[in-house]
Amino acid sequence: xxxxxxxxxxxxxxxxxxxxxxxxxxxxxxxxxxxxxxxxxxxxxxxxxxxxxxxxxxxxxxxxxxxxxxxxxxxxxxxxxxxxxxxxxxxxxxxxxxxxxxxxxxxxxxxxxxxxxxxxxxxxxxxxxxxxxxxxxxxxxxxxxxxxxxxxxxxxxxxxxxxxxxxxxxxxxxxxxxxxxxxxxxxxxxxxxxxxxxxxxxxxxxxxxxxxxxxxxxxxxxxxxxxxxxxxxxxxxxxxxxxxxxxxxxxxxxxxxxxxxx
Amino acid sequence: xxxxxxxxxxxxxxxxxxxxxxxxxxxxxxxxxxxxxxxxxxxxxxxxxxxxxxxxxxxxxxxxxxxxxxxxxxxxxxxxxxxxxxxxxxxxxxxxxxxxxxxxxxxxxxxxxxxxxxxxxxxxxxxxxxxxxxxxxxxxxxxxxxxxxxxxxxxxxxxxxxxxxxxxxxxxxxxxxxxxxxxxxxxxxxxxxxxxxxxxxxxxxxxxxxxxxxxxxxxxxxxxxxxxxxxxxxxxxxxxxxxxxxxxxxxxxxxxxxxxxxxxxxxxxxxxxxxxxxxxx
Numbered sequence: 001x002x003x004x005x006x007x008x009x010x011x012x013x014x015x016x017x018x019x020x021x022x023x024x025x026x027x028x029x030x031x032x033x034x035x036x037x038x039x040x041x042x043x044x045x046x047x048x049x050x051x052x053x054x055x056x057x058x059x060x061x062x063x064x065x066x067x068x069x070x071x072x073x074x075x076x077x078x079x080x081x082x083x084x085x086x087x088x089x090x091x092x093x094x095x096x097x098x099x100x101x102x103x104x105x106x107x108x109x110x111x112x113x114x115x116x117x118x119x120x121x122x123x124x125x126x127x128x129x130x131x132x133x134x135x136x137x138x139x140x141x142x143x144x145x146x147x148x149x150x151x152x153x154x155x156x157x158x159x160x161x162x163x164x165x166x167x168x169x170x171x172x173x174x175x176x177x178x179x180x181x182x183x184x185x186x187x188x189x190x191x192x193x194x195x196x197x198x199x200x201x202x203x204x205x206x207x208x209x210x211x212x213x214x215x216x217x218x219x220x221x222x223x224x225x226x227x228x229x230x231x232x233x234x235x236x237x238x239x240x241x242x243x244x245x246x247x248x249x250x251x252x253x254x255x256x257x258x259x260x261x262x
Numbered sequence: 263x264x265x266x267x268x269x270x271x272x273x274x275x276x277x278x279x280x281x282x283x284x285x286x287x288x289x290x291x292x293x294x295x296x297x298x299x300x301x302x303x304x305x306x307x308x309x310x311x312x313x314x315x316x317x318x319x320x321x322x323x324x325x326x327x328x329x330x331x332x333x334x335x336x337x338x339x340x341x342x343x344x345x346x347x348x349x350x351x352x353x354x355x356x357x358x359x360x361x362x363x364x365x366x367x368x369x370x371x372x373x374x375x376x377x378x379x380x381x382x383x384x385x386x387x388x389x390x391x392x393x394x395x396x397x398x399x400x401x402x403x404x405x406x407x408x409x410x411x412x413x414x415x416x417x418x419x420x421x422x423x424x425x426x427x428x429x430x431x432x433x434x435x436x437x438x439x440x441x442x443x444x445x446x447x448x449x450x451x452x453x454x455x456x457x458x459x460x461x462x463x464x465x466x467x468x469x470x471x472x473x474x475x476x477x478x479x480x481x482x483x484x485x486x487x488x489x490x491x492x493x494x495x496x497x498x499x500x501x502x503x504x505x506x507x508x509x510x511x512x513x514x515x516x517x518x519x520x521x522x523x524x525x526x527x528x529x530x531x532x533x534x535x536x537x538x539x540x541x542x543x
Contacts, residue, residue: 028401036409039417063415064338067331067346068425069317070433074303083429085436092420093316093429117317117325118335119343 042091048211050089050096051195053081054104054131055113055121066120068093075115078105099195099210104133106160106194129161134193135216136166136186140207146182149173155197155208156184165190166197184208188217267387269492272533285526292368300432315369315428316419317349325349330467331425334418337410354471361524362472366458366465367498368525371427375442376458379449380498392453396501396521399466406463423457424464459498469520478542479522479529481506481515486534493528493537503528507536516542 043063053072056062072095073081080102084090095112097104106128113121125131138144138155145152146168159166166184173179186208195210231237273282280287300318303309311320317327327342327349335342357365366373406418419425423441430438445457458465481487484507493507494500502519509515529537 024395024398024401028405031402032405032409035405035417035421036413039409039413039415039420042420043413043415060414061340064340065335065342067316067327067335067342067416068419068429069313069327070429071313071317071319073433074309074312083433085430085434085438086420086426086441087437091415093425115312115319117313117319117327117343117345117349119346123343 045089046091046096046212047089048215049098049100049209051099051104051133051193051210053095053097053112053121054106054110054128054133054192054194055116055123055125056133057120057122062120063091063094065118066094067118068095069117070095071115071117072112072121075111077107077111078102080104081112097195099134099193099198100206101199103195103199104131104192105196106131106192129190129192131192131194132213134195134210135188135213136191136193136195136197136208136210137216138184138186138208139211140203140205143203144184144207145202146184149176149179149181151182152202153182153184154200154202158196158200160194160196161190161192165192188213267384269384269495270531272490273492273531276533282530285530289368289525290374293371293374296369297371297431300428304432314425314432316425317346324352326353328425329354329471330464331416331419333467334407334410334416337407338414338416339411357468357471358475360477361475361522362468362470363465363521363523364472364475364477365468366462367523370424370458370464371431372424372442372445372462373458375446376449376455377498379446380455383450383454384495388451388454391451392456394453394456394460396460396499398460399462399469402461402463403466418463422464424462455498465521472520472522475524476541477524477539479506479517479524479526479537480540481517481536482538482540483534483536484509484515487536488534490533492531492533496527496531498523498525498527516540518542 043060046059052059052062053076057065068083070083073083080097081095082097083093083095086092090096108128110125110128113123113125116123136155141147153168156162156166156168164187166186168182169185171181171183173181193210193213197208198206198210201208227238270282276282299311300314303312309322311318311326312322313319313326315328316331317325319325325345325348327346329350332342332346332350335346360368409417421441423445426438427442430436449456449458453460481503487507493503497503499519499521502517502522504510505513505519506515506517524539526537526539529539
């Protein structure tokens with residue numbers, strides 16, 4: 001017959017201690033697991049229509065550095081920034097803005113960045129035009145008025161870096177056969193992701209939207225080289241120049257008479 | 263040994279209504295003033311302090327920051343900018359002076375709720391409840407730092423009731439009101455002084471600053487103690503009283519326990535004037 005564990009004595013005390021420790025550790029691990037999973041979910045959950053303030057570190061680093069104090073919110077003269085409430089999809093307490101509601105006005109004095117006490121908004125970003133909050137993408141080419149053949153141009157004209165971040169490229173209007181389409185083109189080299197174009201778009205739902213950079217941009221394979229760039233860098237073509245052979249027309253072409261009709 | 267249901271009656275007779283609530287009134291004023299300072303800007307447009315309890319700036323110059331949040335940030339491997347570090351040092355230094363957990367009883371907005379719950383608990387004579395271990399807050403604190411280190415983000419700040427409530431009050435509450443309500447109900451029905459007295463990791467951290475803090479409650483008049491137990495009834499951390507009051511093992515009259523919140527309620531309710539504020543030395 002098994003003996004029941006004693007209720008007194010050093011053995012019982014050790015047993016109690018071990019059980020207590022095990023219980024607390026177990027409870028703590030459970031709570032920690034819950035918290036960790038919740039935190040991880042919140043970290044990756046930021047919806048694409050929200051944008052971080054200028055100078056924000058990459059998302060994961062930002063969530064490690066931002067203490068959610070809201071000083072950037074207070075500093076923003078346009079009241080574009082707000083802190084996420086617990087029920088919102090953005091990590092609770094962190095600052096963001098919705099370009100379609102109030103875009104970033106790219107203040108040259110960078111009040112939000114200078115207000116940030118932790119460096120979650122990078123103080124090294126001294127030129128506000130170097131901010132990369134996202135990238136504007138003309139995402140709906142079916143409803144964009146310019147693509148329909150009109151001269152809306154509102155996104156282009158509202159761009160703080162007009163003719164750099166957004167340019168107009170001309171295309172032949174296939175539909176009418178005689179007009180030109182002025183196609184807005186965004187250039188990631190200059191676009192700050194401020195969202196003024198998205199805000200300005202006259203459609204009920206914007207055809208041009210600021211998207212997170214990693215979503216908006218593709219990436220060439222690391223080994224890709226652009227021949228024409230390499231050529232200017234090196235001053236000469238990297239492969240031997242092609243031999244220029246004499247052009248030879250098919251011999252029978254000479255037999256085709258001007259009167260020939262198919 | 264049961265604690266009295268109406269502590270402080272004798273004290274009120276002796277010192278009058280005001281005298282018997284002196285520190286309580288001062289403390290509530292301090293809590294209200296803190297809230298008013300932060301509310302002043304958003305409400306009137308006159309900015310004394312910007313930010314919230316996580317970090318703020320006084321008159322657009324003096325930075326202040328919560329050292330516990332900075333510690334969490336450090337746990338992720340992030341070194342914050344110097345502004346935040348200076349702010350955290352100012353706050354840490356301040357509480358090393360006035361008592362670590364003075365933050366809990368004089369500043370933290372959650373304290374108003376949990377003091378309310380404790381008061382109501384006494385009035386409604388709710389005596390049963392969960393018996394929690396007071397070391398749980400340290401487990402919680404370590405847990406917060408471990409989870410932060412593993413996930414690499416300030417996980418605790420997603421649910422920290424202290425910052426959630428304070429931020430919510432001045433930046434939009436949203437559903438954040440549910441957490442203080444839950445804590446109030448927890449303290450009232452489930453566990454006496456459950457949150458602030460047992461679980462809160464923030465309090466756990468600030469108690470560590472209290473290990474060295476200069477200003478402490480002293481039981482200088484402990485010879486006059488009449489064993490009425492009123493101080494035990496009102497104290498949010500009653501375990502800190504005995505060593506100094508009873509002087510076991512030749513202990514001095516200073517309450518050196520880190521978890522004494524320097525709330526001064528014992529000074530108020532003691533009819534014999536046993537307690538007073540003084541220095542640790």
